[in-house]
Amino acid sequence: MTISKQAIQRGFNEGRYNVGEPTPSPWYATIEHDAFTGRPRYAAESDDGPNSVTVTPEIIAALAEIADSVDADRASLMARTRDWWPATMLAHSEGAPMTADAVTVHVSRTPQVQAIMRLASTHRIPVTVAAGRSNVVGAALPVHGGIVLDVTGMNQIMSFNSTDLTVETGPGVFGDVLESHLQRAWGVTTGHWPSSFAISTVGGWVACRGAGQLSTRYGKIEDMVSELDVVLASGELVTLGGTHRAAVGPDLRELFLGSEGTLGVITRIVLRTHRLPDYGSSAAFLFDSFGDGLEACRAIMQAGVTPAVMRLYDEIETARHFAIDEGHVLLLADEGHPSLVDTTLAIAREAAAPHGREIESADVFETWLQTRYRIRPVAPRDANRVLTADTLEIVGRWSVLNRLYGDVLEAVGLVSGTGDGAGRRGVSAHLSHAYSDSASLYFTMYGITTSGERTRWYRAVWDAANDVILRHGAQLSHHHGVGIVRLPYLEDSLGAAHRVMHSVKKALDPLGVLNPGKLGSG
Numbered sequence: 001m002t003i004s005k006q007a008i009q010r011g012f013n014e015g016r017y018n019v020g021e022p023t024p025s026p027w028y029a030t031i032e033h034d035a036f037t038g039r040p041r042y043a044a045e046s047d048d049g050p051n052s053v054t055v056t057p058e059i060i061a062a063l064a065e066i067a068d069s070v071d072a073d074r075a076s077l078m079a080r081t082r083d084w085w086p087a088t089m090l091a092h093s094e095g096a097p098m099t100a101d102a103v104t105v106h107v108s109r110t111p112q113v114q115a116i117m118r119l120a121s122t123h124r125i126p127v128t129v130a131a132g133r134s135n136v137v138g139a140a141l142p143v144h145g146g147i148v149l150d151v152t153g154m155n156q157i158m159s160f161n162s163t164d165l166t167v168e169t170g171p172g173v174f175g176d177v178l179e180s181h182l183q184r185a186w187g188v189t190t191g192h193w194p195s196s197f198a199i200s201t202v203g204g205w206v207a208c209r210g211a212g213q214l215s216t217r218y219g220k221i222e223d224m225v226s227e228l229d230v231v232l233a234s235g236e237l238v239t240l241g242g243t244h245r246a247a248v249g250p251d252l253r254e255l256f257l258g259s260e261g262t263l264g265v266i267t268r269i270v271l272r273t274h275r276l277p278d279y280g281s282s283a284a285f286l287f288d289s290f291g292d293g294l295e296a297c298r299a300i301m302q303a304g305v306t307p308a309v310m311r312l313y314d315e316i317e318t319a320r321h322f323a324i325d326e327g328h329v330l331l332l333a334d335e336g337h338p339s340l341v342d343t344t345l346a347i348a349r350e351a352a353a354p355h356g357r358e359i360e361s362a363d364v365f366e367t368w369l370q371t372r373y374r375i376r377p378v379a380p381r382d383a384n385r386v387l388t389a390d391t392l393e394i395v396g397r398w399s400v401l402n403r404l405y406g407d408v409l410e411a412v413g414l415v416s417g418t419g420d421g422a423g424r425r426g427v428s429a430h431l432s433h434a435y436s437d438s439a440s441l442y443f444t445m446y447g448i449t450t451s452g453e454r455t456r457w458y459r460a461v462w463d464a465a466n467d468v469i470l471r472h473g474a475q476l477s478h479h480h481g482v483g484i485v486r487l488p489y490l491e492d493s494l495g496a497a498h499r500v501m502h503s504v505k506k507a508l509d510p511l512g513v514l515n516p517g518k519l520g521s522g
C-alpha cells in the first residue's frame, strides 16, 4: 500500500470535516459570538491604507448584478472570515474581532472576477480573496474591509491531459475532492499532501506557496504548477507559463506563487500529476541527538536520493507521536517503482547508518499514517490557566540548522509562560522537508498563562523565535507564508529586496485594492 493511496482511503481527520467547503477551526465553536462588542482590532490599530472601507448599498447592488450572491450580514461575514490563525482566535475571544466590516461576494466564473476587480478599482474598494481559510497566518483576513471574494464556487476540475499528465482546475477545488477524482478517474496523484489537504484549496496552495508531506519526492506546489490564469487588479486576465521550463524572460508565474492574494486573483491552474504508485516501503532510525539526526538527513539528501517522506522528530515529539521514551526518531518512506524505492531506501540507510541506529519501522510508519491527518481538539478553558499554542516553520541551510534549533528552543523557553508550568518544555521541532543545501524545521510552541496574558505571550514567543531565525540568516517561512503574523520581521529578512516587493505591488496594483495591509502594502 502506498502513502498517496492511503491518504484517500483513510481520509482526513477521520471524516470530521466539511467536504468541498471551508471547515472552521475547532476554536470557532468555543467562542461567544454575541460578545463582539469591540471595534475590529486590526482596522482600529492600522494607519496604512484605506481603513475599513464601507461598501455602499449602490455598490452592493452592482455586485449583486455580477456575482452569484452577495452577503452583507455581519454574523455570516464573521463565520466566513475566520481562519486557523491563533491570533484570530485570541482577538475573537477577547471580543474585538480581526474582521473589519465587509461584504462577502461569491463567484464561480472568471468573467465575474474580472468585473468585480474593475468595479473595485474604479471605487477603490479593497478585495481580499478567501478560499478554504485554513491559513494559519491571518492572510485572508479583510483587515481594511471592503469585499471578501469567496472563490470556493470556482470548483470545477476542467480537464485532464492523459499524454502530458496535467490537470486543469478552478482555484476553489478542495484537495480531497481533487485527489480522489484524480486517483479514481485517471490513476494519478498530484503528490501534494499538506496536512490540511481536505480543508484547503488548490488556489490557496498556490497563493501561499505550500508544501505537502511528500515534498522531498514530488516537490513543493511551485514545482507542480505549469500554468496559471490570474485576474489583475485592473480586471485584465493573464495566462502565465504553459510548460515547465522556458527561457522567455523571467518566469512570471513565480510572482503569483506565494503572493497571498496581494497581486492578483488566481482563477485557473494547470498542475503536473504523477502515475499513482503501487509500491511503497519504509525505514526508521533513532539518534542520540537532534544534531545527529540532522547530519543523517543531510547525508541522505547529499547522496542524491529523495525519499518521499523524511521526517526527523526531536525527542519531545518522538515521545508525543510515537511513545518512544528516548532518542530522536527519523521516519523514511518512499513510493514508486519497486526498483527505485528499494534503491532509494538502501542508499538512505547507508547514509544514515553512521549517525544512529536503525529500528523496526512498521509501528512508526503505521502510527504516522494513522495520525498525520488528525486535528487535535481544543483544550478546555479555565481563565487562570489557558493553553495557547502555535507552530512556526522556517527553512535554513544545513550549516546553521542545528544551532538555530538549539537557539530557538532556548529563546522561546525563556519567555515567561512557555511550557506547562510543571517543568515540561513548551517548544519542540521536527524536520519535514529537505533539500541538498537546506531543510525546513517546524517548531511547535505552547504556553499556559492567564487569559489576560495570552496576547503578550503570543507576540513574545514570535519575537523571540524570529530574532534567532534572522540572526542565523534563515528564511522566515517555508510554506505557511507571511500573512499578518510575519509582517513585522519582513523588512529585516528581505533587506533591500523589500523595496523591490513594494515596487512590484505598486506596478501590478497601483491603487492598493488587493488584500491591503499585507505583503507589499504600506
Ligand SMILES: Cc1cc2nc3c(=O)[nH]c(=O)nc-3n(C[C@H](O)[C@H](O)[C@H](O)COP(=O)(O)OP(=O)(O)OC[C@H]3O[C@@H](n4cnc5c(N)ncnc54)[C@H](O)[C@@H]3O)c2cc1C
Pocket (backbone or CB within 6 Å): 083, 084, 128, 129, 130, 131, 132, 133, 134, 135, 136, 139, 140, 151, 171, 193, 194, 195, 196, 199, 200, 201, 202, 203, 204, 205, 206, 207, 208, 209, 210, 211, 212, 213, 260, 261, 262, 264, 265, 266, 267, 375, 479, 480, 515
Ligand atoms: C491543520 C492544518 C495543517 C496545515 N498543514 C499545512 C501543510 O502541511 N502545508 C502547507 O503548505 N500548509 C499547511 N497549512 C496551512 C494552509 O492549509 C495553507 O496555507 C493553504 O495553502 C491555504 O489554502 P486555503 O484554500 O485554505 O486558503 P485561504 O486560507 O483561504 O487563503 C490563504 C491566502 O491565499 C489567498 N488566496 C486564496 N485563494 C486565492 C486565489 N484563488 N487567488 C489569489 N489569492 C488567493 C488569500 O487571499 C490568502 O491571502 C495547514 C493548516 C492547517 C489548519
